[in-house]
Amino acid sequence: APGGPVQASAVSSVTVAPTHRRRGILRSVMAGELRTAASLGLPVAALTVSESTIYGRFGFGAAAAAANWEIRTRRAGWIGPEAPGRVDFVSRDQAREVAEALHERVRVTSPGEIALPGGHLNRFFGTSPDAEKAERLRTIQYRSPAGEVDGLAVYRVVENPDDFSESTLELSWLLAATDDAYAGLWRFLLEMDLIALLRASELGLDEPLWWMIADQRAAKITVTDHQYVRILDVPAALTSRRFGAADTIALEVDDSLGIAGGTFIATTDAEGRATVEAVDAPPAGVPLLRLGVRELSSLFLGGVSVSTLARAGRVEADDPTRIARVFQTVESPRLSFWY
């Protein structure tokens, strides 16, 4: 979250047998899961979805979108900084070995990113015994001048048999723990011979890469909802997050599952820390934000502003601009994989 890691219940692989669908099984399983997570003291739950329309009813809000890029590499033109380190090929096993620690470095500074679930590394690096066409994966690492591995990328090249100079590079994962690693890896990928098109998905909405290419129209970017968050405990969630301005606001949160709803006063200080307490009624003279737990969850990572949600009719705010300043964050959230 903005300000550092938060414990979360990450929900994966939700499936009801096709013979038993639409009888309320998901509803009872999900409500049970969320109540259990709340009683364990977890401030939030999170998931990625196969369909956008399923989880809003359970209080999940779209919280970090994914940007999917298609870059005409020859048109892009690198204008970013020159990275001082070096890029080398490494074996998939070698890359896999450093990936977890590297991802942890990235995770703690990147709102929206979660700890790697078990099994994901095998999937990314094709290192499980049943991996298909794993030998087509290429893995590179970025090393700083001090010799530290600060970045990693996994990709494959899809050749164009009609014209080998028009091949496509499909980037499946890029991890950069430093700005140098980010610049070094992206430049290497964008300037590769024989590649005309680079595809990358699950990037952030505010990638520095956009400002590192001379021709921004070389990139076609599409956006999808990606990381969903569900607040389970309003004071615990909000106090674990950092805010953008010192102020006092009131929140009236509606939760149809009866887990996190209530009225709260949040006071934020100049460092962005909040104290939050439940109250019986919103006090007079304090701007009030009235919203569903779903919308509060969408605000949690900083992926949307209060004023945008107010203009969309999704929240009611006494003074949307003032409350938006409180919720404002610096980093745009990102989640680099599905789970």
Ligand SMILES: CC(C)(COP(=O)(O)OP(=O)(O)OC[C@H]1O[C@@H](n2cnc3c(N)ncnc32)[C@H](O)[C@@H]1OP(=O)(O)O)[C@@H](O)C(=O)NCCC(=O)NCCS
């Ligand atoms: C999606 C799935 C888990 C739903 O399970 P289910 O037991 O049939 O769902 P329920 O009967 O408990 O329905 C709960 C609510 O979700 C709604 N819903 C169920 N499936 C939905 C779908 N695919 N899209 C939109 N809404 C859906 C129901 O209409 C119901 O709405 P209500 O609360 O307003 O009445 C199940 O259909 C499934 O396994 N689908 C295939 C795998 C999948 O897509 N999983 C999601 C992975 S993230």
